[in-house]
Amino acid sequence: MNSNGGVEIANQSMNELSIKEQEADESVQVTCFSEFSDDVTLHFQIIRLHKQIYAWIGCNSAKFGHLYAAAPTRPSNNVSVTSLIGGDSDNTGLGIARRLVLKTGLNIVLACNIPKNSPMLEAKAEKKLMEKLISLGYTMQKI
Amino acid sequence: MAMETSDPLFPVRQTSLCLDIQGNKTDIIISSYEDHFLVIVTQIGSMGTILHARKEEGVSIDPTFNVAVVFGKRDEPMLAACARKLIEHIRYIFQFILPIDASLCICLLNCYQLLHPCYDFCYICSNSGSSKALVLSLGLRDHSVGTLKGIVSAVIEKIF
Numbered sequence: 001m002n003s004n005g006g007v008e009i010a011n012q013s014m015n016e017l018s019i020k021e022q023e024a025d026e027s028v029q030v031t032c033f034s035e036f037s038d039d040v041t042l043h044f045q046i047i048r049l050h051k052q053i054y055a056w057i058g059c060n061s062a063k064f065g066h067l068y069a070a071a072p073t074r075p076s077n078n079v080s081v082t083s084l085i086g087g088d089s090d091n092t093g094l095g096i097a098r099r100l101v102l103k104t105g106l107n108i109v110l111a112c113n114i115p116k117n118s119p120m121l122e123a124k125a126e127k128k129l130m131e132k133l134i135s136l137g138y139t140m141q142k143i
Numbered sequence: 144m145a146m147e148t149s150d151p152l153f154p155v156r157q158t159s160l161c162l163d164i165q166g167n168k169t170d171i172i173i174s175s176y177e178d179h180f181l182v183i184v185t186q187i188g189s190m191g192t193i194l195h196a197r198k199e200e201g202v203s204i205d206p207t208f209n210v211a212v213v214f215g216k217r218d219e220p221m222l223a224a225c226a227r228k229l230i231e232h233i234r235y236i237f238q239f240i241l242p243i244d245a246s247l248c249i250c251l252l253n254c255y256q257l258l259h260p261c262y263d264f265c266y267i268c269s270n271s272g273s274s275k276a277l278v279l280s281l282g283l284r285d286h287s288v289g290t291l292k293g294i295v296s297a298v299i300e301k302i303f
Contacts, residue, residue: 028161028170028185032153045155047172049282050188056174056181062154064179067193067278069214084213085195085278109190109280111181 031136035128042125048138056111057096057125065113070097072105084109092116096126104133105140158301164293167284171294173302180233180302181278184294191282192216194223196230198274206234225291226279232299234274 029048043058066086073080081098093112100108157174167186174181192215199207210226
């Protein structure tokens with residue numbers, strides 16, 4: 001009788017723990033940080049939703065910039081990406097969004113105000129953002 | 144439950160809140176950029192439908208607003224109505240409340256900051272008379288009038 005009661009208590013505790021983990025997993029997490037180097041300040045904002053990540057990259061300003069959406073496309077190992085606001089001929093953020101999804105497998109909405117024709121800046125920002133996503137444990141299995 | 148989550152040195156001010164709207168747990172994140180407000184409202188763990196709303200620049204006294212769905216459902220007029228309501232409120236704040244003489248800002252700044260921690264002195268002076276655009280994302284379980292009214296009320300209360 002006592003062992004059955006103990007098993008029930010253990011099962012109940014495990015269920016409570018898994019519910020708490022699920023709630024924590026479904027909660028919104030916001031991360032903000034800045035990187036200073038040379039004459040450029042890069043600002044990063046990451047908002048993690050349960051099934052999607054929103055990220056903003058600011059270059060020396062807090063302007064919103066252009067908005068892009070990217071996601072893995074099944075069944076082939078492709079990435080679909082589109083610009084939502086702005087970004088007609090300027091594909092700076094488009095490339096970043098695409099490569100982030102390619103490397104992390106995440107569903108990403110990216111806002112970015114990095115000026116065009118700045119490949120070094122673009123690469124630096126992408127690298128920093130990728131490092132942060134990995135360190136926060138947000139990445140999924142690579143596609 | 145609401146909380147300011149941004150570092151004072153970070154250029155983007157943001158507020159997060161979690162509340163129950165019509166029985167659904169709703170997360171709302173409001174971010175204030177230099178030229179945009181981003182409002183993320185989610186009940187489903189993703190951004191859902193994304194709308195872009197802005198005030199058209201013109202000579203007419205009555206303002207014209209442009210609201211467009213840039214991602215997601217384009218056949219839900221209530222979502223656009225929600226964005227329209229919010230951009231109108233943003234325009235009201237910027238046109239009627241904020242344009243005050245810079246010298247008065249110093250005297251009133253402490254009062255503003257007590258009432259609205261999101262205010263920034265330089266921001267007030269540089270943006271008086273103009274209004275920001277709005278990027279609104281709605282990831283909702285239901286698109287009922289009650290839900291959208293609840294969202295509008297919660298956002299208007301927190302956005303300023």
